[in-house]
Amino acid sequence: MTLPASRPRQPSGMARRSDPVQQIENVYSQMDQLLQGFFGQQVPESLAGTRWAAPADIEETDDAFIVQLDVPGVKPEDIDVELRENQVRITGEIKEKERTGVLRRQTRPVGRFEHLIALPGEVDPDKVEATLSDGVLTLRLTKTGGPQTRHIQVKGG
Numbered sequence: 001m002t003l004p005a006s007r008p009r010q011p012s013g014m015a016r017r018s019d020p021v022q023q024i025e026n027v028y029s030q031m032d033q034l035l036q037g038f039f040g041q042q043v044p045e046s047l048a049g050t051r052w053a054a055p056a057d058i059e060e061t062d063d064a065f066i067v068q069l070d071v072p073g074v075k076p077e078d079i080d081v082e083l084r085e086n087q088v089r090i091t092g093e094i095k096e097k098e099r100t101g102v103l104r105r106q107t108r109p110v111g112r113f114e115h116l117i118a119l120p121g122e123v124d125p126d127k128v129e130a131t132l133s134d135g136v137l138t139l140r141l142t143k144t145g146g147p148q149t150r151h152i153q154v155k156g157g
Contacts, residue, residue: 053114054070054090054113060120060121063143064142064143065121065123066138066140066141067088067090067117067138067139067141068137069090069115069136069138070136071092071137072094072108074093075132076132078092078093079091079092079130079132081139083128083141086118087116087118087119088141089115089117090114090137090139091112092113093113094108094109095110096110121143122143122144123143123144124144127141128141128142
């Protein structure tokens with residue numbers, strides 16, 4: 001019976017360990033180089049993933065709908081809110097930050113965003129408030145009186 005040959009052991013200081021984070025960074029770096037090499041410095045918007053939906057909370061109170069949207073780094077002039085019947089469309093842009101160094105990793109979203117919200121009730125277009133504070137857009141959409149149930153007495157003739 002023969003035993004399989006054993007591998008020579010490396011000294012403890014020379015052991016190679018795999019770093020998964022470094023491997024992922026290498027893949028991203030290679031993809032960036034590939035896209036820049038193929039398209040030049042300007043990567044097409046369709047590949048850059050420029051449209052995304054911002055995280056949002058929608059709350060209904062007795063008299064209003066409250067919408068809160070996370071849009072860090074966005075200025076009020078870069079946001080557009082449009083109300084059409086019971087649908088709210090919020091669009092805007094998170095602009096790329098000017099950098100002096102080499103960008104090694106980017107996980108924060110940049111580019112155009114869009115969020116469509118269908119509200120379950122009617123709102124008064126003249127009573128909509130929008131505020132932007134600490135990277136959170138808050139919309140307060142006041143409900144209309146809307147149709148109310150009314151009991152009608154039937155009279156005999």
